[in-house]
Amino acid sequence: MKWIFLDGIPIYQQIVQIMQIRIANGEYPLGSRLPAVRDLAMEAGVNPNTMQRALSELERSGIVHSERTSGRFVTEDEESMRQLRFMLGKESIDAMFTSLGHLGLSKEEIVQAVTARANELDE
Amino acid sequence: MNMLECHGLTKCYGKVTALDNLDLTLESGRIVGLLGPNGSGKTTLIKLATRLIQPTKGSIMIAGQLPGHATKAITSYLPDREYLPNDLRVKSLLGLYRDFYRDFNEKKALDMLESLDISERMELKKMSKGTKEKVRLILTMSRDAKIYLLDEPIAGVDPAARDYILRTIIQNYSEDALVIISTHLIADVEAVLDEAVFIRQGKLILHQTVDEIRQETGKSVDEHFREVFRC
Numbered sequence: 001m002k003w004i005f006l007d008g009i010p011i012y013q014q015i016v017q018i019m020q021i022r023i024a025n026g027e028y029p030l031g032s033r034l035p036a037v038r039d040l041a042m043e044a045g046v047n048p049n050t051m052q053r054a055l056s057e058l059e060r061s062g063i064v065h066s067e068r069t070s071g072r073f074v075t076e077d078e079e080s081m082r083q084l085r086f087m088l089g090k091e092s093i094d095a096m097f098t099s100l101g102h103l104g105l106s107k108e109e110i111v112q113a114v115t116a117r118a119n120e121l122d123e
Numbered sequence: 124m125n126m127l128e129c130h131g132l133t134k135c136y137g138k139v140t141a142l143d144n145l146d147l148t149l150e151s152g153r154i155v156g157l158l159g160p161n162g163s164g165k166t167t168l169i170k171l172a173t174r175l176i177q178p179t180k181g182s183i184m185i186a187g188q189l190p191g192h193a194t195k196a197i198t199s200y201l202p203d204r205e206y207l208p209n210d211l212r213v214k215s216l217l218g219l220y221r222d223f224y225r226d227f228n229e230k231k232a233l234d235m236l237e238s239l240d241i242s243e244r245m246e247l248k249k250m251s252k253g254t255k256e257k258v259r260l261i262l263t264m265s266r267d268a269k270i271y272l273l274d275e276p277i278a279g280v281d282p283a284a285r286d287y288i289l290r291t292i293i294q295n296y297s298e299d300a301l302v303i304i305s306t307h308l309i310a311d312v313e314a315v316l317d318e319a320v321f322i323r324q325g326k327l328i329l330h331q332t333v334d335e336i337r338q339e340t341g342k343s344v345d346e347h348f349r350e351v352f353r354c
Contacts, residue, residue, distance in 0.1 A: 047154055
C-alpha cells in the first residue's frame with residue numbers, strides 16, 4: 001500500500017486507512033513494533049504531527065497500543081484483527097451490491113451467486 | 124510557546140503597503156505554510172522577522188523578543204535568492220557556518236552531504252541549480268535553531284529534489300522549533316504542513332490547519348487556494 005493522498009479528505013484520516021490496510025495484509029504483522037513516528041512521517045512525506053494524530057487514532061480503535069518506552073505495537077488480538085478485516089472489506093462488499101444491483105440482481109440472488117462462485121473457485 | 128507574534132504589523136515601501144495591519148501568532152512544534160501569490164507580502168514578513176527591514180507600524184516578536192542579536196542566534200533563515208559566495212567550496216561553507224552560528228551541527232550537515240554524494244571539495248558555482256539549493260537547505264536545516272524561515276525553498280528545482288528537500292525539513296526540525304515555509308507551490312508542500320496561512324496584498328486571509336481546510340471545504344489546500352485567489 002503506497003502513500004498516495006486524495007484531495008479534500010483530511011490527510012490523517014487517509015493515513016489511518018493506509019495503516020489499517022498495512023496491518024490487515026500483514027505488512028506490519030500481529031504483535032510487531034511499528035516504525036517510529038518520524039520515520040513513518042518521512043516515508044509518507046507527511047508532517048510528523050499528522051502522522052502522530054493518525055497513530056493516536058489507531059490506538060483509540062485498539063488496533064495498536066503503545067508501550068511507555070519501547071514504542072507502538074500492532075495488537076496481538078486475533079479477534080480485533082478479524083473485525084478490522086471485515087470493516088475494511090465492507091466497502092468492497094457495498095460496491096459489489098451496488099454494481100450488481102444495477103444489473104437487476106436482488107440481494108438474495110447476489111448472495112447465491114457469491115456462494116456458487118466461491119464453490120467453483122474451491123474446485 | 125509563541126515563536127512568532129505579529130500585532131498590527133505594517134510595512135510600507137513609499138506609497139506601497141506590503142504588509143497591512145497583520146495579526147498572526149505561530150507556535151513552536153509546527154510547520155507552517157506561508158502561502159500567497161507573488162507580491163502578497165510573504166518575503167516582507169520574513170524579512171521583518173529577521174530584522175533585515177523594520178516595521179512601519181505595529182510589532183513583531185520572535186520567541187517573545189524584538190528581532191535583534193538574540194533572536195538572530197535562534198533564527199535559521201534561507202533567503203529566496205543566492206546569498207553564499209559562489210566561488211567557495213563546500214568545505215569553506217561549512218567553516219563559515221561553524222564560525223557564524225553556535226548552533227551549527229556540522230555532523231548533521233556532513234551526514235546529509237554524504238548521503239547526497241556532495242563532496243566537500245565541490246565549488247558552489249560548479250553545481251547544478253538543484254544541488255545548490257540542496258546545499259543551502261542542508262546548511263540552513265543543520266542549525267539547531269528555534270525558528271526556521273524558508274523563503275521559497277523548492278522553487279526552481281525538479282520534483283525529485285523537491286521531495287528530498289521536504290523530507291529533509293521533516294527529518295531535521297526539532298519539536299520545539301517553528302518552521303515557516305513560504306511558497307506558491309502548495310500542492311507540493313501540503314502534506315508536510317500543519318497549518319496554512321494565506322495572505323493577499325499584505326492582509327491575512329486565512330489561518331487554519333491543513334486538515335481543517337480539507338475537512339471543511341472538501342478540497343485540497345491547493346484547490347482552496349486557487350479559489351480564494353482566482354484572478
